[in-house]
Amino acid sequence: MGLARRAVLAAGGAGLLALxxxxxxxxxxxxxQEAIRGFAGxxxxxxxxxxxxxxxxxxxxxxxxxxxxxxxxxxxxxxxxRIGLFNEKNPQGDMVVFxxxxxxxxxxxxxxxxxxxxxxxxxxxxxxxxxxxxAEADVIVTLAACIEDLS
Amino acid sequence: MRAWSCRALLLLGMALAVGGQAPHTDRRSGFDFMAPxxxxxxxxxxxxxxxxxxxxxxxxxxxPAGSAGASCAGCHGDAAxxxxxxxTRYPAFDSATGRPIDLQGLINQCRQARQGAEPFAAxxxxxxxxxxxxxxxxxxxxxxPVTDPKxxxxxxxxxxxxxxxxxxxxxxxxxxxxxxxGEKLGGSVIPQAHPTGYPIYRLEWQSVGSxxxxxxxxxxxxxxxxxxxxxxxxxxxxxxxxxxAEGLPVETPGVRP
Amino acid sequence: xxxxxxxxxxxxxxxxxxxxxxxxxxxxxxxxRIGPNGQPIPRDIIHRFACTYGGVEVFAAELFPAxxxxxxxxxxxxxMESGTIEFAWTADDGxxxxxxxxxxxx
Numbered sequence: 001m002g003l004a005r006r007a008v009l010a011a012g013g014a015g016l017l018a019l020x021x022x023x024x025x026x027x028x029x030x031x032x033q034e035a036i037r038g039f040a041g042x043x044x045x046x047x048x049x050x051x052x053x054x055x056x057x058x059x060x061x062x063x064x065x066x067x068x069x070x071x072x073x074x075x076x077x078x079x080x081x082r083i084g085l086f087n088e089k090n091p092q093g094d095m096v097v098f099x100x101x102x103x104x105x106x107x108x109x110x111x112x113x114x115x116x117x118x119x120x121x122x123x124x125x126x127x128x129x130x131x132x133x134x135a136e137a138d139v140i141v142t143l144a145a146c147i148e149d150l151s
Numbered sequence: 152m153r154a155w156s157c158r159a160l161l162l163l164g165m166a167l168a169v170g171g172q173a174p175h176t177d178r179r180s181g182f183d184f185m186a187p188x189x190x191x192x193x194x195x196x197x198x199x200x201x202x203x204x205x206x207x208x209x210x211x212x213x214x215p216a217g218s219a220g221a222s223c224a225g226c227h228g229d230a231a232x233x234x235x236x237x238x239t240r241y242p243a244f245d246s247a248t249g250r251p252i253d254l255q256g257l258i259n260q261c262r263q264a265r266q267g268a269e270p271f272a273a274x275x276x277x278x279x280x281x282x283x284x285x286x287x288x289x290x291x292x293x294x295x296p297v298t299d300p301k302x303x304x305x306x307x308x309x310x311x312x313x314x315x316x317x318x319x320x321x322x323x324x325x326x327x328x329x330x331x332x333g334e335k336l337g338g339s340v341i342p343q344a345h346p347t348g349y350p351i352y353r354l355e356w357q358s359v360g361s362x363x364x365x366x367x368x369x370x371x372x373x374x375x376x377x378x379x380x381x382x383x384x385x386x387x388x389x390x391x392x393x394x395x396a397e398g399l400p401v402e403t404p405g406v407r408p
Numbered sequence: 409x410x411x412x413x414x415x416x417x418x419x420x421x422x423x424x425x426x427x428x429x430x431x432x433x434x435x436x437x438x439x440x441r442i443g444p445n446g447q448p449i450p451r452d453i454i455h456r457f458a459c460t461y462g463g464v465e466v467f468a469a470e471l472f473p474a475x476x477x478x479x480x481x482x483x484x485x486x487x488m489e490s491g492t493i494e495f496a497w498t499a500d501d502g503x504x505x506x507x508x509x510x511x512x513x514x
Contacts, residue, residue: 059186059339060354060408063200063476087474091440095474098483103466105425105486111469112198112476114438142338144355144408146372197415200478203433207411357435357477 032086032122035093036134039084039124043132050083052123052135061115061141070107070125070133074100080107082126089119115141180399181342181407184333189354193406201283201352201404204359208284211277217268223281226265230288238289238401242390244301250383251305251390255282255361273380279359283350286403294347294401297394309391312384318375339408345396346389348405359404362389412507414495419512420487428459431480432497432505438473454505456498457481461511462491487513 030038036045053067070080079102085095098109107125115121122136182190196202212223212230227233238254245252245260252260258281259270271278297306313324327336328344335341349362356364363385367377378384411433420426432454439451451473459467466485485493494508 055186055188057186059189062354062357063192065188065192085474090474091438092472092474094472096472097470098481099468099470100483101466103461103464103486103488104484106484108484110480110482112480114474114476145336145339145341146368147355148368148371197413197429198431198480198482200431200433200480202413203411203431203478206413207409207433210409 029091030093032088032093032120035086036122036124038094039082039086039097040126040132043126043130045124045132045134047134049133050123050125050135052121052137054121054137054139056138057140057142058115059142060144061117063112064115064139064141065110065112066121066123067108067110068098068123068125068135069109072107072125072127074102074104074107076102077128079104079128080125081128082124083107083109084124084126085113086122086124087115087119088121090114090116095121115139117141178345178396178399179343180345180347180402182348182402182405184340184342185406185408189406189408193348193402193404199352199404199406201350201359201406204280204283204350204352205287205404207276207280208282208287211281212284217262217266219265219267221266223261230284234285234288236289236292238286238403239292239295242386242393244299251302251386253362253386253389254285256386258282258285274361274364279350279361282361283359283404286350286401289401290403291400293398294393294396296397297390302390305387305390306394309387309389309394312388313391313395318370318373320373322373324369344392345399346392347396347399348402348407350403351405351407354406354408362392410505410507412495412497412505414507414509416493416509416511418510419514422487422489422513424487425484426487426511427482427484428493429480429482430457430459430495430507431478432507433478434497434499436471436473436475436477436479440473452500454479454497454499456496458496458498459483459485460494460496461485462489487511489513 049071051069054064058064066085068083070083072078072080074080080100082097082099084097086093087095095113096111100107118140120136120138122134125133182193193199215222241257242251242253255278258278262268262270316323324344327341332341332343346362350359352359363380366385366388370377413431415429417426434454436454437449437452439448441449443449453471453473455471457469457471458465467483469481471479490511490513492508493511495506497505
């Protein structure tokens with residue numbers, strides 16, 4: 001057996017072993033794309049109509065204020081049904097899904113999220129006609145100074 | 152990330168001179184060093200999470216407790232009137248112990264002596280809620296100077312604790328908070344360490360906590376053994392911090408990263 | 409005691425869009441933190457928030473562990489008739505915390 005082939009086999013074997021031994025949390029979580037698909041189903045996702053405000057740099061990832069507003073008349077015939085927020089690097093991709101309707105008057109929500117680390121966040125809006133619109137933002141998360149070992 | 156900032160701290164510690172002056176001429180609250188979003192969070196009572204503790208404290212104020220079946224309201228009436236200005240004068244001298252006492256200590260002293268109830272545990276939800284609600288009544292009022300001559304030796308002791316190098320990183324509070332305020336530690340801006348927002352909602356804790364808890368975090372940060380909960384060193388240090396913050400407005404419940 | 413803070417106007421004109429801010433005290437334990445014994449601390453969060461106005465659900469949210477502790481939600485609703493606006497937060501263990509405000513519509 002040539003050296004190269006042995007090396008490839010060894011690398012493959014090591015990789016397989018690592019995967020088998022990896023704790024479940026280390027196996028890849030559903031990707032951002034999969035989380036988005038979970039919300040949008042088979043609808044095409046179009047960028048636009050969603051105004052997504054999130055600070056580009058936050059001094060603590062535990063309480064990141066976000067605002068999502070969607071351009072919509074919010075009438076019975078034409079309104080936002082759901083707004084969802086999704087992330088790339090937290091332990092899970094879903095963050096929150098808001099259920100709206102014509103009674104809201106405006107499609108505008110605000111909340112506070114936890115971000116585990118610097119990453120991309122995506123806001124999706126599902127309209128009453130079934131179309132899905134999106135906006136995304138990159139956030140840098142810095143760590144606090146002088147913390148406890150386990151609070 | 153934390154290991155990296157420890158090495159940075161070490162280099163910082165070696166470069167600094169011993170001792171330092173309190174920032175008398177340019178005194179600024181920790182509020183000034185925060186990101187605009189965190190500032191906005193503190194200023195909006197409808198979204199400041201610390202207000203949940205004020206709400207709970209106001210409810211506890213009405214609750215009868217202990218063998219006397221007395222509530223805070225029973226003696227002190229409307230907290231908005233009777234507690235107004237109190238937080239600006241604490242820590243104060245306690246004749247019963249001959250030492251400074253802070254708001255939390257005072258609340259527990261009242262609980263035992265006048266309500267006949269068990270004192271609240273250190274850092275317990277109830278104690279934090281009551282302390283926050285009481286301090287909140289002084290929001291916007293300037294911290295009073297420490298004028299009681301009986302407190303002078305304790306202020307000096309507090310200064311000594313503030314300027315004493317501690318821990319594996321051999322740093323004093325003054326090294327960062329007198330001499331390096333405004334500069335960065337990792338991703339965070341170093342504030343001047345004023346006590347005006349306490350008890351604060353710290354984003355890192357996702358909860359309201361006391362000045363003692365925050366100082367313990369700092370002591371762990373420089374790899375020192377933190378003083379035990381309720382240790383006299385904390386009240387002495389808090390007294391010195393009060394004297395150092397003279398004139399700055401109370402901000403309770405402050406929000407800090 | 410339900411530690412909840414609701415910020416909403418006390419009165420509005422019919423058809424006016426009002427803003428409501430709702431915040432409740434809750435640790436929102438994610439289920440991803442490791443405890444002192446090396447085991448993950450079990451998840452315990454509020455997973456649903458609903459606003460009912462005159463008996464009709466006008467707004468709701470599904471919350472996941474990525475929501476901050478002491479969850480805060482701001483939203484809008486159209487002032488239709490005078491009445492009670494009710495809020496309900498459902499936790500993982502099934503308990504429901506409630507709060508309400510009165511709205512006078514002219």
